Amino acid sequence: MRVFVTGASGWIGSAVTDELLTNGHQVAGLARSDQAAAALAAKGATPHRGDLDDLDGLAAATAEADAVIHLAFKHDFSDFAGAGRSEHAAVRRMLDELKGSDRPFLIASGLAAGDLGRPLTEDDPSPFRGVDSMRGGSENLALDYADLGVRSVALRFSPSVHGMGDHGFVSVLTKVAKDRGAAGQVGDGSHRWAAVHRSDAARLVRLALEKAPAGTRVHAVAEEGVPTRDIAAAIGDFLGVPTTSVAPQDAESHFGFIGHFFGMDIAASSARTRELFGWTPTGPTLLEDIRAGAYAL
Structure with missing residues (x-):
C-alpha cells in the first residue's frame, strides 16, 4: 500500500x-x-x-x-x-x-x-x-x-513508548529528578503506567x-501497568539520587505539566489486541530501558 x-x-x-x-x-x-x-x-x-x-x-x-x-x-x-x-x-x-x-x-x-x-x-x-x-x-x-x-x-x-533515545514523558521525569536531586513519585506511587x-x-x-x-x-500495551514508584526508583538508581514522595496537590509544581499525568492510574489490557493480531511484544521492559541508560542526560 x-x-x-x-x-x-x-x-x-x-x-x-x-x-x-x-x-x-x-x-x-x-x-x-x-x-x-x-x-x-x-x-x-x-x-x-x-x-x-x-x-x-x-x-x-x-x-x-x-x-x-x-x-x-x-x-x-x-x-x-x-x-x-x-x-x-x-x-x-x-x-x-x-x-x-x-x-x-x-x-x-x-x-x-x-x-x-x-x-x-x-x-x-x-x-x-x-x-x-x-x-x-x-x-x-x-x-x-x-x-x-x-x-x-x-x-x-x-x-510510555520507550526505547533508546526516547525524549517523551520518562525523559522529562528523569530531567526533573536530576535537576531536583531526587526522583519523585506522586503520593505512595501506587499509580500505574502502561508501557x-x-x-x-x-x-x-x-x-x-x-x-x-x-x-x-x-x-x-506490552506491560499492563508499571507502578510509578518503580519508575521513580529505577530513575533514582540510574542517576544515583534518592526517591521522594510528592503530595498530589504539589505534583504539577514539582514535575511541571507532566505532574498531572504521573499522578494518574493509566493501566490497560491488550488481551484482545494480542489475540486479534497475533502480536507478542518482544522488546525490553520500561525498567530495563531505564536501567540500560535510555534516559541518560
Whole structure:
C-alpha cells in the first residue's frame, strides 16, 4: 500500500515508517522542515511538505494514498485547547477525503480515560467527544466514520513508548529528578503506567494497517501497568539520587505539566489486541530501558 503518515519523522512515526518500508509498503511522510524531509527521503520515503494546519495539503496527500496513519499532534502545552482544535480540523478534513472509499485511517490516541479502578480495555470507549475535548475528540471522530465507508482504527499508545533515545514523558521525569536531586513519585506511587517498547508499537501499527476491521480500538500495551514508584526508583538508581514522595496537590509544581499525568492510574489490557493480531511484544521492559541508560542526560 501507499501510506500517508503524519508524524513520520517523530519518535513513533520514524519507527513506523521503517516498519512499513521493510514490509513492502510505500510511505509518503508529512514533513514540517527540510531536515525532516531529508531524513524521510534518505530512508526511501517520499516527503510531503506541510503541517497539520495545511488542510488542503493534508487532503491532497490523503487523496493520493491507499491508507493514512495519523500520528502527528501539536504538543503545545501552553495552548492545549488550541492544539485540540487543530487536531479536530485536520482529522475531519482527511476523513472527509476518505469517506466512502473503505480505505484505512489509523489515528494515534491515548489510554487516559479517567480513573476506572481497573485496566482500560479495548471495549471501553473514549470519554472525549467534540472539538473542545481532549485532543479534539479525534478518536471518537475517526471511529464515527467507520459507518461512513472509512476503515477507521484507533491506535491507543501507552503513556510510555520507550526505547533508546526516547525524549517523551520518562525523559522529562528523569530531567526533573536530576535537576531536583531526587526522583519523585506522586503520593505512595501506587499509580500505574502502561508501557510498550517502540519497536513493538511500530510492528503493531503495521499489523493494524493490514488487518484491523473498521471501528477497532488497538492497545499498544506490552506491560499492563508499571507502578510509578518503580519508575521513580529505577530513575533514582540510574542517576544515583534518592526517591521522594510528592503530595498530589504539589505534583504539577514539582514535575511541571507532566505532574498531572504521573499522578494518574493509566493501566490497560491488550488481551484482545494480542489475540486479534497475533502480536507478542518482544522488546525490553520500561525498567530495563531505564536501567540500560535510555534516559541518560
